[in-house]
Amino acid sequence: MTNLALPSLEKSATGIAGFDDISGGGLPRGRPTLLAGHAGSGKTLFALEFVLHGIEKFNEPGVFVSFEETPEELAVNFGSLGFDLFRHQAEKRLRILHINLDPQELIEAGEYDLDGLFLRLGAAIDATGARRIALDAVENLFSAFADLRILRAEFRRLMDWLKSKGITAVVTTERGTDTLTRHGLEEYIADCVVALDNRIEGQLATRRLRIVKYRGSSHGCDEYPFVLDRAGFSVIPITSAGMAYAVSTERLSSGCASLDEMLSGGFFRGSSLLVSGTSGTGKSSISAQVVDAACRRGERCLYIAFEESADQIERNMASIGFDLAQWRQAGLLRFHATRASSNGLETHLAMLTGLVNECQPQMVIIDPITAFNVSTDEERIKTMLVRAVDLFKSRGITSLFTALTYGGDAPEATSVAISSLVDVWLLLRNLESAGERTRGLYVCKARGIAHSNQIREFMLSETGIRLMDVLLDAEGRILTGSARLLRQRLDENEAQIRSAAAARRRAKLEDRRRVVETKIAAIRSEFEEELHALSEELEQEHTSSDQTTRTLAELAARRGRTSDGNKS
């Protein structure tokens, strides 16, 4: 029987955060991968990390061939990442081969090959038992040698030679202006091609990685932002967290009873909330309310503020009754105030990841997420938000994002891109009527929660947030502010009028009752009088008949014996 299953492509994990997720396990084992990127896009770091993680995590010795930087420069430039290049070299698990290419030193006179290079690589591979190799910036080879015909042939031979040795290789090269690589090297490395990009948008650098091609393997096709920082090279995959996070059925109170009521008991732990609205509609106040409630439950909160300093937020929120300073002092609340424009999106995301790892919060507030709008387009913010939401959800962190919408836009429209990612969307809007502006709140969506469809007027007072019940006028328009007060007053008047009328009717009835009762009393006394007269009459009659009987008896006694006396 033949095995019908296709042989699955073996992969070499790079150990680079996120990359192995999007590449389905790493680079093709035993084959070269082309890594193309502009200057400063992180090629060297990727290649170096690939080799060093191999040594440290996967027990695969490696060779790093540098056509640019010297081993000393590499040690200085990348020593801060925590790799001990010298120790690995001393232990013969790493060989850094610096190949200096000065084109002016070389004069070409006739046919040649690169046997010298092969020999040197071979010696380094043999000395370390390398399973991985990185060739950093091979375009240096192409500029060092004039005869491109020879060089192409030799480059192809080099790749075949590495393949025949079963070594997993990362070959980095500069990107061309219109082409992926300056020398069309993708022609020679067909198994896997990864492109790095470092774009400047809105004066901010954004690094992105894309797997252009991966023969025999599925892979993420998107452009993935990545960061270079103290922790090294990390790709932030959209799907790294996956959708497989545990969900909670625990309801959390927003701290505002009437808002909880609108959400029929609050939002779920670990869900993501979006509070959007135009300027001054109370987004930060809602955030403060939610933070306050969380801290009261003893939860740790991380508040990322892009527009205000921590002190300013505390002062402003104190004016509506939220003492956030106490939570900060208690160590439950941590502010991180920064300008959105101070860094690129992925640096912010990396910062966020770092902070989350550091404070292990149960709740994160990002106020506002739209601070990035100034420098970045919505699609990219969405991408970042997806990653942030994934980060929070995978750790069961409840998150709240505020989003600023602009007066001219439909309030629902601008946040559509990000609102699809969140579980609960509270929309705040200014309601204008009768020459007044008031705040309205409604629940635009709430996944898995039966929620009110009403717009509530929402008031900020010294004691926090209060949602008022909705009043509608005859045409079904909601009444807010003084219109609502007026309506309430009118309603009260009407009620008063109604109750006065009722009182009058009650009095009238009472009068009638009295009349009836008087009449009854009169009839009764008349009747009693009659009765009395009658009984007196009867009494008299009775008395006279008694008299007669007695008289007769006396008369009989006087006569002697009565019939009774006969017996005795």
Place this chain on the structure above:
Amino acid sequence: MGASVDTNTSYLLKLFVAGDSSRTGLAVANLRHICEDEFPGCYELVIIDVLRHPGIAEENKILAAPTLIKERPLPVRRIIGDLSDKEKVLTGIGLLPPQR
């Protein structure tokens, strides 16, 4: 290690080759012809097979084969290839025919 042709000279030439290939043979023959034609008797020629001496390629930073290194007189010059282009060898190396 190599073939020393003449010791009474101010020129030191080292030719690094990879194995006994036809290209190696061509380069050696070309170099000998040039030397004999242009400055007979006043050069020292060392031919080194990098395949036979492990570490020698690394030590001498050899990439291409054949590589000719003119070590004396200074400056040191490198020429790669089978040296079939005589003009390029001479001008490139700065090794002009001796003024006699």
